[in-house]
Amino acid sequence: MPFLYLPDAISLGLLLIVLDLLRRSAVAHLRQELLGIRNGLFCYWSANHLPLSHPDYLNVQSRIESAVRLAHKLSPARLFFVTRLVRKTEKQSRKRLLHAQAQELQARPNMAEARRVREKLRRIDLETNMLLGVFLLVASVSGWILLLVIVARVVFRLFSRKSGSLVDYVFDLAERLTARIGSRSLKTAIASESA
Numbered sequence: 001m002p003f004l005y006l007p008d009a010i011s012l013g014l015l016l017i018v019l020d021l022l023r024r025s026a027v028a029h030l031r032q033e034l035l036g037i038r039n040g041l042f043c044y045w046s047a048n049h050l051p052l053s054h055p056d057y058l059n060v061q062s063r064i065e066s067a068v069r070l071a072h073k074l075s076p077a078r079l080f081f082v083t084r085l086v087r088k089t090e091k092q093s094r095k096r097l098l099h100a101q102a103q104e105l106q107a108r109p110n111m112a113e114a115r116r117v118r119e120k121l122r123r124i125d126l127e128t129n130m131l132l133g134v135f136l137l138v139a140s141v142s143g144w145i146l147l148l149v150i151v152a153r154v155v156f157r158l159f160s161r162k163s164g165s166l167v168d169y170v171f172d173l174a175e176r177l178t179a180r181i182g183s184r185s186l187k188t189a190i191a192s193e194s195a
Helices: 002-047 055-069 076-107 115-138 141-160 166-194
Strands: none
Touching: 002 055, 002 115, 055 115, 055 166, 076 141, 076 166, 115 141, 115 166, 141 166
């Protein structure tokens, strides 16, 4: 009787091996993309003769380096148990952080020298968050489950929406959700590393 289940067990084992290989190749691809973004930022910064010790530049570089280092930890299943702790900590420290940021902005009102540089940093940050969000939703089975939940919510919002272009609304919503998911997943992965 146990021999009847052997082909199913072999098939399941092969499926798990294929999923693991796909995950590893997705992690390697994500790291290559992030390194490309980091190198592009370095080339832009050097071409404009901006100081490499600039706090905004160092902040974005640090985030990209953290994403490269923690790429293998970015999946909803791995980050699930850390998410609740991060949310609780964020609620407690949000008031202190907002107060500290307000004082820092008063002390240094214009961190980036030009609007163009600030816009470039904002675009690179958004690109990094989008890349992390897409990776989180597509590169694991738990991400596929989360993606199905998000798609169901988006479809529900589409039916409750009455005016405006649906295509623009869907793309804007997808971009905002993906970037938010990517940003939060990186924060959660960093918190899980320090925990």
